[in-house]
Amino acid sequence: MSNLNLSFACWDYDRIQALTNGTVQAKGIDLNWLNMPVEETFWRMMRHQEFDISELSLSSYLIAKDRGYPNFTAIPVFMSRFFRHSGIYINKHSGIEEAVDLKGKRVGIPEYQLTACLWIRGILHHDYGVHPSEMNWYTGGQEAPGRVEKIKLTLPPDINIQPINDEQTLNQMLESGDIDALIAPRAPSCFLNGSPHVQRLFPDYVSVEKDYYERTGIFPIMHVVAIKDEILEEHPWVATNLYQAFVEAKQKVYDGFNQTAALKVTLPWFVSEWENTRQLMGEDFWPYGLEKNRKTLEAAVTYSYNQGMIKNRLNMEDLFAQSTLEAYTL
Structure with a gap:
């Protein structure tokens, strides 16, 4: 056979x-x-x-x-x-110094349903008291314009989310300050290229992530x-x-x-x-x-x-x- x-x-x-x-x-x-x-x-x-x-x-x-x-x-x-504390990038002029400062800020995200973003939102909520409804979300292409959600979502009404313009990218908006922060699985090119305007929320992310693992047992x-x-x-x-x-x-x-x-x-x-x-x-x-x-x-x-991405607690x-x-x- x-x-x-x-x-x-x-x-x-x-x-x-x-x-x-x-x-x-x-x-x-x-x-x-x-x-x-x-x-x-x-x-x-x-x-x-x-x-x-x-x-x-x-x-x-x-x-x-x-x-x-x-x-x-x-x-x-x-x-x-992947431990994802490293995936939160901020504009240095946004007034964000610690996680709680994300409240009320403009936060870019390639797709709301991405697993990395799911984890980061959960960690921000459970470990730092920042609920997803307390941030203003902007979705779209990170390095090239035009990215859309691969799955149509029906989110809770308290989630403020909107797409960026077709000619914009989240990378450009983060560097220019048009958004205050970016949550993403891939590091934005402005950060990789050494932009003086962009840094990680947790510069010493390895220590933060090891502490998270020791507290939770979650990888x-x-x-x-x-x-x-x-x-x-x-x-x-x-x-x-x-x-x-x-x-x-x-x-x-x-x-x-x-x-x-x-x-x-x-x-x-x-x-x-x-x-x-x-x-x-x-x-x-x-x-x-x-x-x-x-x-x-x-x-x-x-x-x-x-x-609000799934409607049932799956077994x-x-x-x-x-x-x-x-x-x-x-």
Whole structure:
């Protein structure tokens, strides 16, 4: 019996390298890997369901499960995780010195439903007392004009949100002071280019994020891996075999990091960072599976519900293919 040929849209992460170069093989599956930027992948999967298997925004996935469409189901494999305190950028002349100063300010955001922005709004609310309704939101393209929400949202009436003009970009508006702050997963080019007018809200974000982890035990999840329901209905074994292969591929990364005869990563003090991370977060600091990530996922669902992006408090077990939960909760 020949293998099932499935398209797989995902960015080029080290944690899938063993799958894409053939070192690890998902049993019974030939993956046709399509390497593309995450924004393109998410747009094409959410709008057109172009791929059999896809990396997908966690926030977009929660919205899809809440609405019952598009029809795909995730496995508890998390392609992207990111502490997001570093993703708040401010104009130095805006009067913002600490998080509470964001109240009443003009805040740019590429799309309101982005997972990074979901987490940042949740953290600002729960840790710093700044509710989303206390900021004035501006959406649009960060570096090029014309970006729109990939999902139509129905937000609470107290959320003040409006699109920027077609010729504007959030990057330009942040540097010029037309907005006071920007919340985004990608650093704006004005910051990367050393603009004297722009800085992070939390310059020492590493210390802030480590404190957040020590207090909460949460390592924010950004992206899941979703499979079309029609594939799972015809070939239910695909979910478990894929999950197992992703776990094995991630272990290859850990094994490589443990080899200290030569640096695996192009960073001079990588070994120190590797050791410090394990000391803080444990040996498997990028865990897959539901149980090890339940608290983080519950926080994401709570934030999405409280912010009005989903209408129901989703059950954790309903988010993932059942076979992956039954086989890997020992």
